[in-house]
Amino acid sequence: xxxxxxxxxxxxxxxxxxxxxxxxxxxxxxxxxxxxxxxxxxxxxxxxxxxxxxxxxxxxxxxxxxxxxxxxxxxxxxxxxxxxxxxxxxxxxxxxxxxxxxxxxxxxxxxxxxxxxxxxxxxxxxxxxxxxxxxxxxxxxxxxxxxxxxxxxxxxxxxxxxxxxxxxxxxxxxxxxxxxxxxxxxxxxxxxxxxxxxxxxxxxxxxxxxxxxxxxxxxxxxxxxxxxxxxxxxxxxxxxxxxxxxxxxxxxxxxxxxxxxxxxxxxxxxxxxxxxxxxxxxxxxxxxxxxxxxxxxxxxxxxxxxxxxxxxxxxxxxxxxxxxxxxxxxxxxxxxxxxxxxxxxxxxxxxxxxxxxxxxxxxxxxxxxxxxxxxxxxxxxxxxxxxxxxxxxxxxxxxxxxxxxxxxxxxxxxxxxxxxxxxxxxxxxx
Numbered sequence: 001x002x003x004x005x006x007x008x009x010x011x012x013x014x015x016x017x018x019x020x021x022x023x024x025x026x027x028x029x030x031x032x033x034x035x036x037x038x039x040x041x042x043x044x045x046x047x048x049x050x051x052x053x054x055x056x057x058x059x060x061x062x063x064x065x066x067x068x069x070x071x072x073x074x075x076x077x078x079x080x081x082x083x084x085x086x087x088x089x090x091x092x093x094x095x096x097x098x099x100x101x102x103x104x105x106x107x108x109x110x111x112x113x114x115x116x117x118x119x120x121x122x123x124x125x126x127x128x129x130x131x132x133x134x135x136x137x138x139x140x141x142x143x144x145x146x147x148x149x150x151x152x153x154x155x156x157x158x159x160x161x162x163x164x165x166x167x168x169x170x171x172x173x174x175x176x177x178x179x180x181x182x183x184x185x186x187x188x189x190x191x192x193x194x195x196x197x198x199x200x201x202x203x204x205x206x207x208x209x210x211x212x213x214x215x216x217x218x219x220x221x222x223x224x225x226x227x228x229x230x231x232x233x234x235x236x237x238x239x240x241x242x243x244x245x246x247x248x249x250x251x252x253x254x255x256x257x258x259x260x261x262x263x264x265x266x267x268x269x270x271x272x273x274x275x276x277x278x279x280x281x282x283x284x285x286x287x288x289x290x291x292x293x294x295x296x297x298x299x300x301x302x303x304x305x306x307x308x309x310x311x312x313x314x315x316x317x318x319x320x321x322x323x324x325x326x327x328x329x330x331x332x333x334x335x336x337x338x339x340x341x342x343x344x345x346x347x348x349x350x351x352x353x354x355x356x357x358x359x360x361x362x363x364x365x366x367x368x369x370x371x372x373x374x375x376x377x378x379x380x381x382x383x384x385x386x387x388x389x390x391x392x393x394x395x396x397x398x399x400x401x402x403x404x405x406x407x408x409x410x411x412x413x414x415x416x417x418x419x420x421x422x423x424x425x426x427x428x429x430x
Contacts (some may be wrong), residue, residue, distance in 0.1 A: 030144040035140055050156040054074065055071050055073070055074065063132065066133045068116060071131045105160050108159055157270070160268075165221065165265045166219055167219070167220050168220075168235075169189060169262045170217040170300070174216035174254050195239075196240040200236055207224070208229075225314075226317055227316055227325060228316075230265060234336045242394050263306070265308070266288045270283050303406055305385045308386075310328065311328040333360055351398055353394060355394070360372045361390070361405075362422055371423035374387075375418050
């Protein structure tokens with residue numbers, strides 16, 4: 001048995017309330033009955049070690065007839081990340097000397113299945129014991145079983161994502177509405193999210209959709225990562241805004257919200273929400289990307305769409321070890337425009353989409369082309385950030401077009417406190 005290791009079994013634990021069967025993850029159907037029973041037992045033990053949220057389960061590996069775990073109180077993770085340590089060397093990857101925060105982020109990023117040596121070294125650095133979980137039988141090691149264990153471990157922890165695309169929908173004037181109107185407008189927005197998601201799935205575009213309420217709107221993101229995943233989220237945002245625009249034309253009274261929206265790519269922490277005394281399959285996010293979106297939305301006009309300035313290294317696919325590509329805000333929207341053909345034929349309010357054009361606005365040049373105007377906005381805290389104004393035009397076969405966003409010429413008023421940083425021309429952008 002490895003050094004400084006505690007052993008935990010399922011004896012006496014009983015049913016902890018969080019049942020694996022209620023929220024299955026992974027390809028459960030490919031497992032035999034014995035493997036399923038083994039995973040249910042493991043999940044019950046993980047729930048006990050989680051301790052109602054007191055502990056994070058950071059890593060795992062199959063060992064002997066059970067599983068070796070790295071378990072740490074949530075406050076100890078924060079204390080270690082904020083402390084100064086000299087000459088940290090971890091087998092999980094190269095780290096800058098003395099950078100304890102990077103060490104923690106390394107544990108929270110990517111896969112949680114480590115080697116036994118990596119878990120032992122990490123436990124030594126963190127000053128904790130490893131935790132050995134004894135199961136009725138050893139894990140089979142099948143790919144399906146491994147993926148399910150991986151997802152179970154993440155459910156009892158926190159994950160860090162370096163570059164995640166997130167969209168924010170905000171209901172304009174929400175606080176001035178009556179409680180009944182607030183309810184109906186939130187329900188209307190929720191329906192638009194569900195309707196857009198259903199439509200995009202009908203076109204065989206895979207999006208692992210997630211949402212989190214802000215009180216007067218929603219953050220939405222794609223649980224999958226990579227260039228394609230982020231682009232699909234941008235398209236989903238288009239369809240949500242289009243569904244909302246159609247609903248507003250048909251609505252009577254203040255039952256359908258007037259929206260403003262922002263899109264950005266940045267880092268965040270993702271954790272699973274708790275329902276009662278158990279973590280659920282639903283997750284929340286918080287981090288630089290949500291902070292930037294919240295401050296951007298403050299300055300957005302009713303009906304406006306902001307895209308934040310970013311330059312991200314994104315994998316080309318979900319496959320481990322996939323090549324990375326550097327994508328900035330302008331290049332990202334260009335990529336989104338290139339694959340919009342896949343949405344042609346999709347119906348909105350009974351009329352098929354003929355074409356969609358999405359672009360960042362700017363001023364017209366002498367040759368008829370347009371620049372992209374980078375703008376600086378200031379929030380109530382006196383902080384500033386760069387953004388782009390986005391437009392989406394959806395043309396339908398036998399109906400008037402749906403024009404989303406606002407025109408660039410409407411942003412010239414000094415009252416808006418929007419400063420032009422520069423005009424970027426297509427031939428100068430690479």
